[in-house]
Amino acid sequence: MEFRKDLFANERDDDLNEVGRPTQRQDAQGHVTGRSRFFDDYALPGMLHMKFARSPHHHARVRSLDTREAAQMPGVVRILTSEDVPKKVHTLLILLDLGPDDEPPLAFDKVRYRGEPVAAVIAESESAAAAAAAKVRVDYEPLPAVFDVEEALAPGAPLVNEYHGRNWYDYNGYDFRKIRFGDVERGFREADHVVEERYQMSPIEHAPTETGGCIAAPDTAGRYVCYTNTQALFFSLETAARILDLPSNRLHFVGGTVGGGFGGKVDSVHEPLALLGAMLTQRPVRSAYSRAEEMQVSSPRGAERFYVKDGVMDDGRIVARYARIYFDAGAYSRLSPYGAVKAAAHMPGPYYIPNVWVDARCVYTNRTPSSAMRGFGVTGADFALEVQMDKLARLVGMDPMEFRIFNAYRDGDMKAHRRVTKNAALIECVQAAARIADWPLSERFQAMSSTRDGGGERGVIPPAPAPGPGPGKGASGRRVPPAGAEAAATTARPPAPADAPTVASPARSPLAGRGRMSSLLGTRRR
Amino acid sequence: MTVGLQTFETLRDASAVVGRDPSARFLGGGTLLVRALNEEAADFSTLLRCTDRVLVEIRASGSRVRIGAGVTMARILASRELAFLHPAARAVGGPAVRAQATVGGNLFAPPPYGDLAAALLALDARVSVQSGYSPRDMPLDEFLRTRDTMVRSIVSGVEVARPRGERSFRFLKVSKVRPKGVSLLTIAARLEDSAGRLSGVRVAYANMGPAPVRAAAVERALEGRRLEPLVVEAAAAAAANGCSPPTDAIASAWYRREVLPVHLSRLLLGVA
Amino acid sequence: MSHVTLDFRLNGTGRTELIAGGETLLSLLRHRLDTTSIKQGCRQGTCGSCTVIVDGEPRLACITLAATCDGCTIETAESLPGPGGLHPLQQAFMDHFAAQCGFCTTGMLMAAKALLAANPSPTREDVVDAISGNICRCTGYQPIIEAVLAAAGAGPSGAGQPGGSRPGVV
Numbered sequence: 001m002e003f004r005k006d007l008f009a010n011e012r013d014d015d016l017n018e019v020g021r022p023t024q025r026q027d028a029q030g031h032v033t034g035r036s037r038f039f040d041d042y043a044l045p046g047m048l049h050m051k052f053a054r055s056p057h058h059h060a061r062v063r064s065l066d067t068r069e070a071a072q073m074p075g076v077v078r079i080l081t082s083e084d085v086p087k088k089v090h091t092l093l094i095l096l097d098l099g100p101d102d103e104p105p106l107a108f109d110k111v112r113y114r115g116e117p118v119a120a121v122i123a124e125s126e127s128a129a130a131a132a133a134a135k136v137r138v139d140y141e142p143l144p145a146v147f148d149v150e151e152a153l154a155p156g157a158p159l160v161n162e163y164h165g166r167n168w169y170d171y172n173g174y175d176f177r178k179i180r181f182g183d184v185e186r187g188f189r190e191a192d193h194v195v196e197e198r199y200q201m202s203p204i205e206h207a208p209t210e211t212g213g214c215i216a217a218p219d220t221a222g223r224y225v226c227y228t229n230t231q232a233l234f235f236s237l238e239t240a241a242r243i244l245d246l247p248s249n250r251l252h253f254v255g256g257t258v259g260g261g262f263g264g265k266v267d268s269v270h271e272p273l274a275l276l277g278a279m280l281t282q283r284p285v286r287s288a289y290s291r292a293e294e295m296q297v298s299s300p301r302g303a304e305r306f307y308v309k310d311g312v313m314d315d316g317r318i319v320a321r322y323a324r325i326y327f328d329a330g331a332y333s334r335l336s337p338y339g340a341v342k343a344a345a346h347m348p349g350p351y352y353i354p355n356v357w358v359d360a361r362c363v364y365t366n367r368t369p370s371s372a373m374r375g376f377g378v379t380g381a382d383f384a385l386e387v388q389m390d391k392l393a394r395l396v397g398m399d400p401m402e403f404r405i406f407n408a409y410r411d412g413d414m415k416a417h418r419r420v421t422k423n424a425a426l427i428e429c430v431q432a433a434a435r436i437a438d439w440p441l442s443e444r445f446q447a448m449s450s451t452r453d454g455g456g457e458r459g460v461i462p463p464a465p466a467p468g469p470g471p472g473k474g475a476s477g478r479r480v481p482p483a484g485a486e487a488a489a490t491t492a493r494p495p496a497p498a499d500a501p502t503v504a505s506p507a508r509s510p511l512a513g514r515g516r517m518s519s520l521l522g523t524r525r526r
Numbered sequence: 527m528t529v530g531l532q533t534f535e536t537l538r539d540a541s542a543v544v545g546r547d548p549s550a551r552f553l554g555g556g557t558l559l560v561r562a563l564n565e566e567a568a569d570f571s572t573l574l575r576c577t578d579r580v581l582v583e584i585r586a587s588g589s590r591v592r593i594g595a596g597v598t599m600a601r602i603l604a605s606r607e608l609a610f611l612h613p614a615a616r617a618v619g620g621p622a623v624r625a626q627a628t629v630g631g632n633l634f635a636p637p638p639y640g641d642l643a644a645a646l647l648a649l650d651a652r653v654s655v656q657s658g659y660s661p662r663d664m665p666l667d668e669f670l671r672t673r674d675t676m677v678r679s680i681v682s683g684v685e686v687a688r689p690r691g692e693r694s695f696r697f698l699k700v701s702k703v704r705p706k707g708v709s710l711l712t713i714a715a716r717l718e719d720s721a722g723r724l725s726g727v728r729v730a731y732a733n734m735g736p737a738p739v740r741a742a743a744v745e746r747a748l749e750g751r752r753l754e755p756l757v758v759e760a761a762a763a764a765a766a767n768g769c770s771p772p773t774d775a776i777a778s779a780w781y782r783r784e785v786l787p788v789h790l791s792r793l794l795l796g797v798a
Numbered sequence: 799m800s801h802v803t804l805d806f807r808l809n810g811t812g813r814t815e816l817i818a819g820g821e822t823l824l825s826l827l828r829h830r831l832d833t834t835s836i837k838q839g840c841r842q843g844t845c846g847s848c849t850v851i852v853d854g855e856p857r858l859a860c861i862t863l864a865a866t867c868d869g870c871t872i873e874t875a876e877s878l879p880g881p882g883g884l885h886p887l888q889q890a891f892m893d894h895f896a897a898q899c900g901f902c903t904t905g906m907l908m909a910a911k912a913l914l915a916a917n918p919s920p921t922r923e924d925v926v927d928a929i930s931g932n933i934c935r936c937t938g939y940q941p942i943i944e945a946v947l948a949a950a951g952a953g954p955s956g957a958g959q960p961g962g963s964r965p966g967v968v
């Protein structure tokens with residue numbers, strides 16, 4: 001481990017007691033002795049097991065649901081359907097103060113993805129519950145399904161989720177989360193090259209070594225305890241309280257030991273129904289994904305599609321970016337509308353671009369609902385824009401590392417989502433990475449610094465163009481041949497440097513002072 | 527699903543039950559059978575074990591070796607007699623799976639499994655089968671073509687001739703995960719040399735069809751020739767003839783067909 | 799359904815249990831005998847979280863029928879600490895940050911213990927092979943490999959070994 005304490009020495013107090021020093025994890029001894037208690041280590045006497053009857057269809061109307069035969073199966077204690085759930089339709093987004101409720105904990109009138117639960121069977125053993133779940137009779141009327149984000153937006157596409165009324169999320173009256181900064185049309189006109197590329201991510205399963213699950217049990221005084229491996233204990237507690245229509249002080253959640261999460265254990269799908277089972281049977285109830293369920297029905301990372309169109313100058317400056325993002329939420333919101341916002345905000349990347357236009361749509365399809373995963377919304381965006389950076393560097397004939405240093409944000413620069421850059425460090429990181437990788441950087445780029453040449457003209461919100469149709473209409477997305485790319489590197493100029501050495505008081509962000517939710521989700525204004 | 531477990535002392539008695547009771551399966555190491563039980567996917571309700579010594583013996587006589595069907599991959603790896611099978615046995619799962627997985631079970635393992643079976647196939651193995659009260663011997667090739675009906679019998683062992691020469695038997699398991707993962711495809715080849723020319727060539731694949739298969743067209747392209755670039759090219763061109771590879775989570779059938787010639791060439795040229 | 803009696807030694811203690819024919823070792827040890835160091839990550843034999851040692855060999859408890867362990871000696875992570883405290887492997891896993899969430903840890907430890915019993919001075923490659931049936935989704939394999947090598951006395955960072963990790967670069 002190497003610490004570059006010479007960098008930004010004046011920006012921090014050098015009194016760190018932990019950073020750079022090995023520290024034993026407090027749970028390490030429990031882990032190596034096998035004494036750390038995971039939720040499944042709390043097996044309780046008399047514990048029942050819950051397994052789900054799941055939709056074999058991607059999209060279907062539920063004509064009828066018959067649990068009589070399943071109820072006669074050996075070991076079955078109780079079967080839950082939507083009728084038993086106090087709040088029949090819910091959304092995780094409510095914890096960010098957003099709606100609408102769009103997902104039933106147990107489906108009733110319709111199923112919207114393959115694997116969606118329609119009934120929960122509670123039995124004396126896991127295999128008895130599974131055997132009985134297979135006997136739940138559902139009369140489905142299959143409906144046309146849609147699996148592609150752009151097809152879902154096309155006129156005539158099957159409507160996936162009635163609670164939205166259309167196949168995309170409504171951001172306070174807008175079809176998409178927008179970023180508008182400067183004048184991209186002018187940027188493209190003035191650019192030496194314009195490049196548009198398409199990037200497609202896949203859904204990715206977190207595959208935690210411990211599958212998601214919980215054990216819920218009656219406690220004393222009308223309270224219920226829930227041992228769970230949720231990654232977000234209070235988030236899950238609030239979700240359960242809302243679905244069960246209980247005051248949250250009736251629930252006692254015990255957690256903290258999570259066998260790998262990576263964002264995959266925040267959806268709180270097990271706790272509400274296991275608790276409901278415990279309430280209705282007055283016995284402990286365990287609900288956990290099998291490995292196959294974890295792979296198929298737990299939320300993956302949402303697959304995003306990006307179209308990134310950039311204007312770049314021969315000297316290497318990126319002068320305009322127009323990005324369209326289609327965030328595949330699957331059949332329900334879960335937390336995807338938030339991920340799409342993060343993707344939008346991230347689109348310029350750690351680079352200064354004076355003209356940016358981003359439209360990020362959160363789209364509903366009949367795929368498994370997606371949700372949080374490490375770097376929620378940002379990882380896909382990074383994939384798209386860093387591959388794009390390599391392509392741009394090649395186009396103008398610059399070294400890819402130098403190209404990044406050249407375009408990096410510096411202190412004082414205004415970001416496209418209208419925040420002033422502070423504590424920028426990309427230039428120094430790339431310089432250090434190049435040194436470790438023995439990657440030669442020319443002196444000019446070795447001399448650049450995050451603390452110099454930012455701000456000034458780059459620190460202000462550029463004037464917006466007169467309202468127009470936007471870059472989607474008109475401007476063609478075709479790639480312009482890289483004329484003169486060879487010569488570009490030698491004629492490169494530094495990025496328009498700031499005339500003032502420091503930006504003492506950057507323009508106050510229009511977001512300053514707004515509430516927590518708006519800062520989480522970005523401005524709700526245009 | 528509850529299952530019963532019965533133990534027999536002789537192969538004859540065990541095979542009589544397997545032969546008449548469609549809900550009975552013979553238990554090898556159980557890596558696949560117990561997994562099916564756990565997944566509620568078992569199509570059997572009785573498991574049969576047999577304590578007959580013949581199942582766990584490794585016997586070498588002259589150039590031929592007989593391996594009991596109950597011998598595990600770990601035991602193959604511990605046997606010097608079977609050094610030629612070590613690469614194939616080591617390719618099966620991790621150490622814990624190898625301590626349990628048997629030769630007999632591998633002959634029945636569906637795609638993406640059957641790595642050892644592919645190696646045995648390229649060695650022209652013969653299989654001893656006990657059906658009801660009658661034992662018989664058959665080429666592994668034939669056994670694999672009819673293996674769906676073979677679950678009603680018990681395999682007692684396999685017999686192979688040791689390959690002649692160090693480099694004359696080659697094995698390659700292609701996987702996307704290192705050091706080991708599920709097989710994308712597996713190739714085994716016996717390339718014995720007779721006066722400078724290949725003779726008695728055998729090439730076999732796992733995961734290029736519903737069961738391990740011989741690559742007859744490749745064998746023909748190599749037989750009687752020298753291992754030279756043009757010959758290897760001709761063999762590669764015929765690599766996927768007659769194959770119907772599966773599409774699964776690891777790869778599509780198309781992908782398997784596309785990359786097979788590349789891996790086969792590398793194996794033949796000794797650069798795999 | 800037929801039950802049989804099973805005699806075995808678990809972590810040094812002789813036991814006799816009545817078991818069903820289809821019962822797995824995982825279900826017997828973890829669910830009935832409270833040996834909760836054995837984790838259940840897949841019940842498919844693919845994750846290695848349930849690795850135990852049966853007669854000196856690493857085995858996956860989830861795909862092993864208990865009935866096949868009659869007369870066997872079974873060791874789980876509960877048996878690792880000695881009279882002097884933690885087992886060297888446990889200490890090395892702590893010192894080398896080889897356990898993040900901890901779910902794979904006991905399985906890794908048992909796979910490593912089986913390796914060291916058979917091969918007290920393994921190469922890095924031997925260690926990689928020994929844990930190749932065990933999945934860790936958090937820690938990353940390097941710290942685990944380092945820990946096993948350290949416990950074997952081969953020294954950290956695989957110094958002097960082919961394929962040893964490059965020190966000093968993070």
Ligand SMILES: Cc1cc2nc3c(=O)[nH]c(=O)nc-3n(C[C@H](O)[C@H](O)[C@H](O)COP(=O)(O)OP(=O)(O)OC[C@H]3O[C@@H](n4cnc5c(N)ncnc54)[C@H](O)[C@@H]3O)c2cc1C
Pocket residue numbers: 551552553554555556557558559560561595596617618619620623626627628629630631632633634635638639640641642677679680681682707708709842843844861
């Ligand atoms: C995690 C994991 C990884 C694996 N990796 C690999 C791999 O890399 N390569 C590979 O090839 N395989 C792999 N396998 C599959 C499997 O373990 C092996 O193919 C193994 O050799 C199967 O043998 P078994 O004794 O465990 O079979 P069992 O599960 O006991 O039996 C499988 C089938 O064969 C039948 N059978 C077994 N023995 C006989 C016999 N003597 N006579 C008649 N029928 C018999 C059974 O009735 C059953 O139908 C893997 C399995 C797991 C769980």
Ligand code: FES
Pocket residue numbers: 837838839840841842843844845846847848849858859860861
């Ligand atoms: S639980 Fe046994 S290998 Fe995963």
Ligand code: FES
Pocket residue numbers: 209259260896897898899900901902903933934935936937
């Ligand atoms: S530490 Fe979490 S799986 Fe290994």
